[in-house]
Amino acid sequence: MIIHDMEQGTEEWFAVRLGIPTASKFADIYTSTGKASSSQGKYLHSLTAEWMMGKKIETYQNDAMNWGNEKEPEARTYYELEWGNDVEQTGFITTDDGMIGGSPDGLTEAGGLEIKCPTPHVHVEYLLAGKCPSKYVPQVQGLMFLTGKPHWDFVSYHPDMAKQLIVRVERSEEWIEGFTAEIQKFNTKLLSMRERLAA
Numbered sequence: 453m454i455i456h457d458m459e460q461g462t463e464e465w466f467a468v469r470l471g472i473p474t475a476s477k478f479a480d481i482y483t484s485t486g487k488a489s490s491s492q493g494k495y496l497h498s499l500t501a502e503w504m505m506g507k508k509i510e511t512y513q514n515d516a517m518n519w520g521n522e523k524e525p526e527a528r529t530y531y532e533l534e535w536g537n538d539v540e541q542t543g544f545i546t547t548d549d550g551m552i553g554g555s556p557d558g559l560t561e562a563g564g565l566e567i568k569c570p571t572p573h574v575h576v577e578y579l580l581a582g583k584c585p586s587k588y589v590p591q592v593q594g595l596m597f598l599t600g601k602p603h604w605d606f607v608s609y610h611p612d613m614a615k616q617l618i619v620r621v622e623r624s625e626e627w628i629e630g631f632t633a634e635i636q637k638f639n640t641k642l643l644s645m646r647e648r649l650a651a
Contacts, residue, residue: 453599458543460555468544468553471503473635473642475554475594481638482631484589492638500645523569527609528558531565531618535605539565545598551639554595563603563620566592570608575617578608584621590631596623597631 458464473481473495480491489495502508532539539558546553558565566588570578578585584592584606592604601623608617 454546454548454550455542456544456546460543465543465555466508468546468550469555470506470508471499472546472551472553473499473638474552475556475591475598478554478590478594478631478635479587482590482634484586486627486630488634496638496642496645499642500649503646504649521569523609523611524557524567526611527567527569527607527616528565530609530616531558531567531605531607534616534618537561537605545595547598552598552635554591554598556595556599557607559599559601560605563601563605564595564599565605565607566595567607567609569610572610572613575608575610575613578617579615582617583619589621589627592621593624593627594631597628 456465456468458468477495480489480495483489498509528539528541531537537560539560541558542556544553544555556564557567566584568578568588588606592606596602596604603623604621606617606619606621610616
């Protein structure tokens with residue numbers, strides 16, 4: 453594991469993650485139920501395109517996404533006060549070969565932190581479910597794969613509501629074993645595409 457000490461969203465941060473699979477998109481490689489994702493082909497092509505262009509593919513950012521990013525520091529402070537955990541912010545974490553990475557929302561002494569600041573109705577949905585939504589399981593388990601941490605805390609936060617959600621997700625060795633095999637095959641295909649297009 454290599455921890456790259458940089459601010460998220462900077463040019464340096466985009467450069468180190470360019471053209472490699474990252475945690476927020478692990479669901480496009482391996483699903484929460486432990487199966488190869490049907491989205492692998494599209495993700496392979498997107499990463500190869502980034503590598504060829506030497507820059508990230510611009511994605512749409514709506515008001516809800518921007519609002520969520522703005523509220524993340526507030527949510528992190530809430531978590532620290534509520535659970536008494538000091539949170540260390542990191543820029544980007546990669547495997548030793550630099551071919552797989554992720555940006556945790558925070559690391560604690562024993563685990564890590566994933567923060568979501570969703571719209572009000574989605575926050576209510578998460579509160580009622582009382583667990584990490586399945587669409588984020590690959591991201592959370594994938595970050596445990598990268599860091600070796602035994603658990604990860606999922607936070608859903610909305611500043612205008614009295615109730616917030618903090619749930620602990622335990623490391624699944626079964627999921628991580630399957631993911632490890634799948635992402636190795638994925639990266640073999642990725643490198644093969646690069647070689648073909650560089651020829």
